[in-house]
Amino acid sequence: MKKEILLLLFTSLTLTFSCSKNSSEEEIVPPTPAVINPEIMSLSSNFIIEEQTLIVKGQNFKSDNDKTTLIINNKNYEVTPTNTEILVKITSEMGKGKSSIIIQVGNKKSASESFFIMHKGWQEINTELDIQKAFIFDDTNEITLLADTETSSNSYYGSIIRLSTSLDGYEPTTLSIPGGNKNDLKMFNSKVGATVTSSTGYFTSDGFENSNSFGNFLDNDAYAIDTKIISINENSCVIVNCCADYIYTNDKGTTSNYSSLWKELSMDNDIRLWSSKKLSDGYFYGAGISLEQSPYTNFIAKSNNGISNWEIIDNKTNPYSIGGQHKMLDVNLFLQVFYTNKELKKSTDLAKTWTIIKNNVEKVFIKNKTNWFIIGDDNKVYSTINSGNTWDLELELPADSKIKHMSFSENKILLSGEKILYIKHQ
Structure with a gap:
């Protein structure tokens, strides 16, 4: 009898303990895993040229169970x-101009980031500037230019302007x-250059963040007219x-x-x-026209240095036309x-x-x-590689385009003028 009572008590305790354990386990609910979205933290550039590589950095770009898709301008690319x-x-089919990029892993997407795509070949850059000269180099996408910023058509005021890349272009x-x-x-390169007023030159080694003024034609009783830069390198510049x-x-x-060529040669x-x-x-060669008498005489x-020690090597009558x-x-x-003509x-x-x-x-x-490159009277640009x-045919321009300058680097060409700017990445 005692054995039966003890067995019954032991069984009852065992069942009670077992039931209590199961109740406790049911109350512990594991936390729901957080949804991890891919996140774009940086782009290697906000302005990129066709065929260049864009580097996207961030986190959560990869999953063992889901594929990763790159979405550029609403087009999907597996990566x-x-x-x-x-x-x-970057390829031409991805679009051009202001663009968007999204990373998708499975059904999870990153926030959209913006950047600008520039195609190779001739591309127009919208501008309202009356550009006199513009320069481009391979080590930068920036453009440094001289523009007439005077609004009156009967006057001129030259300003140096930098075009910097942005999400909207320039x-x-x-x-x-x-x-x-x-x-x-x-400009000698993207940092070294010079500009000139009617009388004085300004030399820069840091893209015109700073500049040194040099010379003054008026201090030498010389005309401050039609002043221009004829040569420049890392350290030197000549203006005339x-x-x-x-x-x-x-x-x-x-x-x-x-120094003075005409004074040294006893010319008028x-x-x-x-x-x-x-x-x-x-x-160094200098060529021009003497207007002292009619018909004009050229020289x-x-x-040996482009500044002094000049000698006349030819002097003929009226071989040139003024204007051209x-x-x-x-x-x-x-x-x-x-x-x-x-x-x-x-x-x-x-x-x-x-x-x-x-x-x-x-x-x-x-x-x-x-x-060489020529602008035809048919508003077309032509090129030759054999002199x-x-x-x-290189490019067809809008009617009545007024082209004023072209500059060249190894891989780029820049064509500029009145409210017109074209760039070619080769």
């Missing part, structure tokens, strides 16, 4: 990511440079006025010196210099385009004789000795 990085080569910033109205701009007076610096604008100062350049024989002079473009490519290759001509004998290369030409621009033997 093979790490958990924190995705590399994607944004202009007017640079604060002393001296007021700027006549000319020349209409009448072959020179100011030069060899120390980034810290000091300067003055009523001359007009149309070109001055160092050519392949190591000499071609050369110097004149280009010295080398000792045996001069080019000219007259605005009146629109003929592109070349000379291989220091301007003694001329040969017509092409008709109906408004302007000519030079990348190198064999690669004018054959020509290819």
